[in-house]
Every structure is written in structure tokens, then in C-alpha cells.
Amino acid sequence: MENLGSLAVLLALCLSAYAVVGSVVGRVRRNPFLVVSAERAVYSIWALVTVATGVLLYGLLAGDFRLAYVAAHTNRSLPAVYKFAAWWGGQEGSLLLWSWLLATYSAIVIFITPRRFRGMKPFVVMPLMITQCFFLLLNAFVASPFQVLAIGRGITEVPDGNGLNPLLQHWAMVIHPPMLYLGYVGFIVPFAFAIGSLIAKEPGDAWIHVTRRWTLVTWTFQTAGVVLGAGWAYAVLGWGGYWGWDPVENASLLPWITATAFLHSVMMQEKKGMMKVWNMVLISATFFLCIFGTFLTRSGVVSSVHAFAQSPIGTYFVTFLAVGIAATTYLILDRLDYLKSEAQLESVLSRESAFLFNNLILLASCFAVLWGTLFPVISEAVTNEKISVGAPFFNRVNIPIGMALLLLTGIGPLIAWRRSSLESLRRAFLWPAVAGLALAAILLAAGVRHFYALMSFGLCLFVTWTIASEFLKGALAIRARQRMSLPRAMVELTHRNTRRYGGYLVHMGIVLMFVGFTGAAFNQDSTIEVKVGDRFPIGRYQLAITNLSDGDNENYSWNQATVAVYQNGAQIATLDPARRFYKASRQPNAIVSIRRRLNEDLYLNFAGMSNDNQKAVMQVYVFPLVSWIWIGFWVVLLGSVVCLVPSKQRLDYPRTQVLAVKEGYASVEK
Amino acid sequence: MRQWRSSLVLFALVAAGLAQTGSTPLTNADVRRVGETLRCMCGCSYTVTSCNMLNCSGAEQARAMLLDLVQKDLSDDQIRAEFVKIHGRVVLTKPPSDGFNLVGWVMPFAAAAAGLAFVFWLIAHLYRRAPATPIGVAVDSDELKRYREQMEKDFSKLD
Numbered sequence: 001m002e003n004l005g006s007l008a009v010l011l012a013l014c015l016s017a018y019a020v021v022g023s024v025v026g027r028v029r030r031n032p033f034l035v036v037s038a039e040r041a042v043y044s045i046w047a048l049v050t051v052a053t054g055v056l057l058y059g060l061l062a063g064d065f066r067l068a069y070v071a072a073h074t075n076r077s078l079p080a081v082y083k084f085a086a087w088w089g090g091q092e093g094s095l096l097l098w099s100w101l102l103a104t105y106s107a108i109v110i111f112i113t114p115r116r117f118r119g120m121k122p123f124v125v126m127p128l129m130i131t132q133c134f135f136l137l138l139n140a141f142v143a144s145p146f147q148v149l150a151i152g153r154g155i156t157e158v159p160d161g162n163g164l165n166p167l168l169q170h171w172a173m174v175i176h177p178p179m180l181y182l183g184y185v186g187f188i189v190p191f192a193f194a195i196g197s198l199i200a201k202e203p204g205d206a207w208i209h210v211t212r213r214w215t216l217v218t219w220t221f222q223t224a225g226v227v228l229g230a231g232w233a234y235a236v237l238g239w240g241g242y243w244g245w246d247p248v249e250n251a252s253l254l255p256w257i258t259a260t261a262f263l264h265s266v267m268m269q270e271k272k273g274m275m276k277v278w279n280m281v282l283i284s285a286t287f288f289l290c291i292f293g294t295f296l297t298r299s300g301v302v303s304s305v306h307a308f309a310q311s312p313i314g315t316y317f318v319t320f321l322a323v324g325i326a327a328t329t330y331l332i333l334d335r336l337d338y339l340k341s342e343a344q345l346e347s348v349l350s351r352e353s354a355f356l357f358n359n360l361i362l363l364a365s366c367f368a369v370l371w372g373t374l375f376p377v378i379s380e381a382v383t384n385e386k387i388s389v390g391a392p393f394f395n396r397v398n399i400p401i402g403m404a405l406l407l408l409t410g411i412g413p414l415i416a417w418r419r420s421s422l423e424s425l426r427r428a429f430l431w432p433a434v435a436g437l438a439l440a441a442i443l444l445a446a447g448v449r450h451f452y453a454l455m456s457f458g459l460c461l462f463v464t465w466t467i468a469s470e471f472l473k474g475a476l477a478i479r480a481r482q483r484m485s486l487p488r489a490m491v492e493l494t495h496r497n498t499r500r501y502g503g504y505l506v507h508m509g510i511v512l513m514f515v516g517f518t519g520a521a522f523n524q525d526s527t528i529e530v531k532v533g534d535r536f537p538i539g540r541y542q543l544a545i546t547n548l549s550d551g552d553n554e555n556y557s558w559n560q561a562t563v564a565v566y567q568n569g570a571q572i573a574t575l576d577p578a579r580r581f582y583k584a585s586r587q588p589n590a591i592v593s594i595r596r597r598l599n600e601d602l603y604l605n606f607a608g609m610s611n612d613n614q615k616a617v618m619q620v621y622v623f624p625l626v627s628w629i630w631i632g633f634w635v636v637l638l639g640s641v642v643c644l645v646p647s648k649q650r651l652d653y654p655r656t657q658v659l660a661v662k663e664g665y666a667s668v669e670k
Numbered sequence: 671m672r673q674w675r676s677s678l679v680l681f682a683l684v685a686a687g688l689a690q691t692g693s694t695p696l697t698n699a700d701v702r703r704v705g706e707t708l709r710c711m712c713g714c715s716y717t718v719t720s721c722n723m724l725n726c727s728g729a730e731q732a733r734a735m736l737l738d739l740v741q742k743d744l745s746d747d748q749i750r751a752e753f754v755k756i757h758g759r760v761v762l763t764k765p766p767s768d769g770f771n772l773v774g775w776v777m778p779f780a781a782a783a784a785g786l787a788f789v790f791w792l793i794a795h796l797y798r799r800a801p802a803t804p805i806g807v808a809v810d811s812d813e814l815k816r817y818r819e820q821m822e823k824d825f826s827k828l829d
Contacts, residue, residue: 238722246715274796345796353793360785368778375765375774383770388709390717390763397778416825424822527696590722605722607696619696 163584183222251293273342347419505639512632519625
């Protein structure tokens with residue numbers, strides 16, 4: 001079987017090289033046969049990589065311990081779902097997942113791209129297949145998942161595998177990595193179209209229209225991946241945080257930030273024909289940051305709890321990045337004449353300016369995260385001294401940036417395209433600003449002294465007010481005109497312009513997430529040694545361990561505490577944090593227990609037994625408002641889906657400009 | 671016999687895994703507070719307080735040392751200095767703000783300021799001044815106001 005897998009990868013590699021050459025030569029020499037054969041090679045690559053993936057999955061599920069990858073990442077007693085998840089649990093398998101997703105995306109691109117893009121299509125195939133070639137090269141020669149265990153010349157099989165890392169044995173880990181990869185890999189499609197349009201000298205809006213949905217879907221996957229990762233960290237790592245500014249976490253955030261900037265900036269190009277160079281730079285940066293993230297996870301250049309084992313694979317990524325960035329930069333510079341702006345700013349007070357500031361803030365945040373992630377490496381190279389850059393740095397730098405972004409989330413959508421007057425701004429923002437300031441003042445009077453918390457809550461209300469008033473104004477107008485109920489009018493309003501109102505929903509989701517982040521300013525924690533039956537306080541709760549138990553199954557043995565939770569003397573919940581010892585991997589793991597509520601989470605971690613083995617050591621946390629992060633995520637998801645639904649009314653964006661002012665009124669033909 | 675021996679080894683491993691002894695220092699609030707400013711040196715990138723790897727050699731040793739230093743009534747800075755003596759400044763979660771490392775702190779804000787300057791330059795560059803009123807053509811200010819209001823109204827209907 002492993003020979004079949006290796007053969008499929010090798011054949012796919014050859015075909016990807018052929019697809020690169022075939023598509024370019026076919027297009028340059030205007031040989032449609034060659035172009036079509038290159039496109040069919042893409043389908044064949046998908047079939048071959050699917051076969052290779054099938055072979056690996058069969059090995060994982062059937063427990064073929066002759067394969068080194070299967071032996072390293074599974075064991076016999078591992079539940080089937082985690083055997084499947086072991087596909088991306090190790091370096092080799094996750095690289096194969098990259099290849100398979102890329103092949104799938106490429107095949108879909110070839111299949112659904114409209115015929116009118118046939119001039120550009122071969123040049124779109126080229127970057128897709130160059131990247132495919134690179135990853136298949138790694139699959140075939142650098143990190144093959146089909147290596148067998150051998151003693152001398154004979155293939156051998158171990159009786160059982162090492163098992164999957166216990167931290168990865170969680171439902172979120174079954175979904176989080178594929179989501180993240182769907183995002184990482186997916187950004188290559190708009191990038192490929194951007195490159196294709198540059199090479200074909202068609203840098204108009206066509207590529208933007210074609211890839212808008214791709215970008216949005218990919219962005220949604222990336223968002224889901226990042227938030228699921230945060231949810232996993234919260235529920236599994238046992239320290240109660242959802243974001244530790246770990247280099248690998250940062251690596252997943254970087255392309256998300258630039259993609260968010262791109263999604264905003266691209267509207268300038270669609271509606272005004274502006275920012276063409278900038279959009280090229282943003283989508284290229286997004287793609288290369290995805291590759292950079294993959295490099296960070298695998299090269300060992302920075303230490304991370306998430307990283308795969310250190311390997312020489314980093315050199316290949318650095319080479320790919322260097323060549324790719326150089327080629328893209330050259331192409332953009334060479335085609336600058338085709339990327340000239342078609343319009344100019346008509347007013348400083350305009351949506352266009354707001355987008356520029358939005359992009360600035362997002363990129364400032366991206367730079368700060370990238371800088372903080374790489375600074376230990378830079379500092380060591382310059383000073384020869386190792387230093388760490390941890391959460392204090394990232395929080396200090398990113399919180400003010402986040403506040404500015406939140407402010408713009410409220411301001412941007414309400415400023416008119418082209419020009420706004422101070423009077424219209426006053427009309428739009430007076431009451432939201434008053435409400436935001438009033439809330440901050442009330443919280444201050446109530447004893448909240450955390451500056452950023454006050455600011456954040458005030459801004460959250462400000463943005464919520466602006467979004468709600470936009471929905472309400474539109475819905476009331478529709479209700480008055482069409483005599484329907486307000487909720488139905490809101491649905492109708494959203495359906496009429498899904499991009500706009502879906503976007504508002506996404507903004508609302510982000511606001512809810514900020515509410516959740518702000519709650520961290522009021523976290524409480526305590527670590528306590530306690531006997532069975534003793535009560536201990538945290539926040540508004542009294543807790544008591546009622547029982548300590550242990551047990552054993554094929555996969556792990558466990559030790560569990562049963563904790564009764566009391567509030568005002570009455571028992572309100574029972575939590576059961578545990579510790580497990582996984583037999584195959586010989587690794588212990590904590591299983592936290594959380595009582596989730598909208599106002600706060602009560603979070604228990606059973607940290608072990610005291611030195612005299614008489615008392616349980618419990619880490620107890622109260623996390624206010626943290627649930628709003630996950631609720632916000634669902635709202636973001638809903639908004640993204642709404643954006644993808646076609647609007648009821650077809651929206652045209654004529655690029656009109658004021659050319660002159662006519663005396664008197666112009667007559668309008670009806 | 672062999673099976674019995676493996677069971678014994680497994681039992682010993684389970685016991686070692688479950689009988690954790692090093693997390694007790696965390697019951698001390700000072701240990702938790704100072705531990706948040708020190709990095710766990712096991713390679714996990716979390717802090718001494720937040721590293722939750724069971725039986726983590728780095729975190730447990732550091733917590734025990736922290737408790738010892740806290741009980742000796744050392745100040746937070748003195749405790750951190752003790753850790754720096756052993757591990758170097760890599761143990762601090764916050765990068766030092768001296769020498770070249772100052773660049774680390776300044777750079778994000780400098781970049782944001784440069785970006786801001788660039789955006790202002792871009793706006794100035796892209797900004798097209800309104801066409802000047804032709805000489806000799808007097809535009810009635812009320813008329814112009816009406817016209818602008820009409821424009822405002824029309825533009826507000828656009829997405």
C-alpha cells in the first residue's frame with residue numbers, strides 16, 4: 001500500500017510540473033490543446049493526491065504499524081475519530097493535507113472559472129501548480145508519510161504505536177486544524193488570480209469579482225480556525241486563557257489580519273477603481289504569510305508548544321518564500337502602469353479615507369504581531385543574547401491598536417462614499433457617542449477603574465448603536481412602505497443588500513468578541529489545597545470537593561474530583577475536573593471542567609495532590625464575559641454566510657464623478 | 671512474568687503521573703503573580719504560573735524556587751534577578767527595554783506612526799481639489815447649499 005501512496009505522490013509531482021509548463025507554454029504559443037491538457041493534469045493531480053491520502057488514512061484507521069507515521073501518531077486503543085485526526089497530527093500527514101486541499105481548490109478553480117477568463121486562466125493555473133509542485137516535492141522527498149519502519153533491509157512492524165499527543169485528543173482538534181488549513185490554502189486562489197491578471201495584463205476588477213466569494217469563504221474558514229484554536233486552548237490547556245501569543249498562534253493571525261484588510265480595501269477597487277497596487281500587495285502578503293506560518297510551525301526557528309519537531313524543512317520554505325516574494329514584487333513593479341488608480345479622493349471626510357485608516361490600523365497590528373514574533377530571533381542575531389517576547393509585549397502594543405480598530409468599525413460604515421459633511425457626521429454619530437461615553441461614565445461611577453475596559457465597553461456600545469440604527473432606519477422605511485412586521489422588514493432589508501448588512505453582522509460579531517476580551521480585565525483566580533468536604537470561596541461561589549475517584553480504560557487511566565458549586569447557600573452545579581494518564585504516549589493531561597454562563601465562566605482545573613497526598617490541589621478561575629467571544633464568533637459566521645447570499649437587488653456601482661457644477665438645476669428625464 | 675513486569679512499570683508511570691507534587695507553590699498568591707512575569711523554560715512559551723503541563727520539569731522547579739524566594743521576603747525585582755542569573759534574560763516574559771531591545775518596543779509604534787504619515791500623504795496625493803468656480807459665474811450660496819443637500823441625500827442612499 002505504501003508503494004501505491006508514494007507512487008501517487010510522485011506521479012502527481014510530475015503532473016504538477018507538467019501543468020505549470022503546459023499552461024504557460026500553451027497560453028504563450030496560443031495552443032489550446034496544451035492549455036486544456038494542463039487543466040486536465042490538475043484534475044489528475046487531485047485524483048492522485050486523493051489516492052495517496054486514502055492510503056495514509058487506511059493505514060491510520062487500520063493500524064498499519066509498518067508505517068513510521070502511523071506508529072508515531074496512533075495506537076490501537078485510540079478512538080477512530082482521533083485516528084482520523086492523526087492525519088494532521090504530525091509533520092508528514094499535515095503536509096499531505098496541505099497538498100490535498102490545494103489540489104482540491106485547484107480542481108474547483110479550473111471547474112468553475114467562467115469561460116470569459118480563458119485568457120487569464122493558464123496564468124492562474126501557474127502559481128497554483130508551482131505551489132502544488134513545492135508541497136508535493138516535500139511529500140515525496142523531504143517528509144514522506146509513507147516511510148516504513150525497517151531493520152536492516154527488512155520491513156518491520158511494531159506491536160502498537162506511540163499514540164496521539166493527548167492535547168490533540170479533543171473534539172476541537174478534529175475541526176480546528178482542517179479549518180485553519182482550509183483558510184491557509186484557500187488564500188492561494190485570490191493570489192493566483194491576482195498574479196494571473198498581472199501576467200495577462202488584465203489588472204482590472206475581473207479578478208476581484210471572481211475571487212470575492214473565494215476570499216470571503218477562505219476568510220471565514222480562517223476565522224473559524226483561529227477561534228476554534230482559541231476555544232481549544234481555553235478548554236484543554238488548563239490555564240484558562242484562549243490566546244497566549246504563542247508564535248504559532250500568531251502565525252495563524254497574521255494572514256487573517258491582512259486578509260481582513262484586503263476584504264475592506266478591495267471595495268475601493270470595486271467601487272472606485274482605486275488602490276489597485278495596494279490590493280495586489282495585500283493579497284500577496286496574505287498568501288506569503290500563510291506560507292510563512294507553515295514555515296514557523298515546522299522549522300523550529302521559534303519555540304512553540306504547537307510546533308512540530310524541528311526539521312530541515314525550513315530551508316525549503318525559506319527558499320520558496322524568497323523566490324515567490326521576489327517574483328511577485330518584480331511582477332507588481334513591472335505592471336505598475338496597468339495598476340493606476342481610476343479615481344481620486346473627493347473629500348478627506350469619506351468612506352475611502354476611512355478604509356485607508358482601517359487598512360493602516362490592521363497592518364500596524366499585523367506588523368506588531370510579526371515583529372514581536374520575530375524579535376527574539378532578530379535580537380539574538382544582533383546582541384547574541386536570547387530574550388523572550390511574551391504576552392505583556394503583545395498586549396501593550398495591540399490593545400491600543402484594537403481600540404482604534406473598534407472605533408473605526410463604528411465610524412467607517414456610516415461615512416458616505418465620496419464625501420461627507422461635518423453636519424452629516426454629527427447626525428450619524430452624536431447619539432452613539434453620547435451613549436458610549438455615558439456607559440463609560442456609569443461604569444466609572446460603579447467602580448471600574450481599568451482604563452482600557454472602560455474604553456472598550458464605551459466603544460462597544462458606540463459601534464452597536466451605529467449598527468443597530470442602520471438596521472432600524474432601513475427596516476422602518478421598508479415596514480412603512482410595504483406594511484410588514486419589523487423583524488420581516490429587517491430580513492427583507494438584509495436580503496436586498498446582503499454584502500452591506502452581512503458586513504454589519506460581522507462587525508457586530510467582532511464587537512461581541514471585544515466584549516468577551518474585555519472581560520479578561522476582571523478575571524479572578526486562586527490555587528488552593530483542599531480536603532474532601534472542605535469548602536473554599538472564589539468570587540460569588542463556594543466550592544466543595546465531594547468525591548475523589550479514579551479509573552482506567554484502554555486508552556488512559558484517570559483521577560477525578562467531583563466538586564459541588566454553591567451560590568447563596570444553594571448548590572447550583574457539580575463540576576468534575578480530572579487528570580488523565582495516556583498509556584501509549586505515557587503523557588499526563590488535565591481535563592478541565594467549566595460552568596459556562598453569559599456573565600462569567602467558573603473554570604476548574606484539578607492540578608494534582610498536595611505533597612502529603614491528603615489534599616487535592618485545585619486551580620479555580622472566574623472568567624467574566626468570556627462566553628461572548630464564542631457567541632461573537634457565531635455572529636461573525638452568520639454575517640459571513642449572509643454576505644455570501646446573492647442580494648435580492650442587483651447592485652451596480654457606477655463610477656460617477658462630479659465633473660463640474662452647472663448653474664441652476666439640470667433637467668432629469670423620467 | 672513479562673506481562674506482570676510491564677504492568678508494574680505502567681503502574682509506576684501512572685503513579686508518577688498522577689502523584690504530582692510540585693504545584694503546591696501556586697497556592698501562594700505572590701508566587702502566582704511573579705510567576706506570570708517569568709517564562710517556563712520547558713519550551714512551551716507559557717509562563718511559570720500558566721504552564722499546565724503535568725509534571726513539567728521547568729515549571730515545577732521554577733515554582734519551588736519562587737516559593738523559596740518569596741518566603742525569603744525578596745522583592746519581585748530581586749526574585750526576577752535571581753532567575754535571570756540562572757537562565758539569562760530569556761526567562762523574562764517582557765523583553766528588556768535597554769540597548770538594542772529598546773528597538774523591539776519602539777518599532778511597532780514607529781511603524782504605526784510612519785504608516786499614519788503615509789496615509790496622510792496618500793490622502794493628500796489622491797485628493798482632488800474641487801473644480802474652481804469659473805470666473806464671472808456667481809453661484810448663489812443658497813442654491814449651492816440646496817444642491818449639496820440633494821447630493822448628501824442621494825449619496826446616503828448609495829451603499
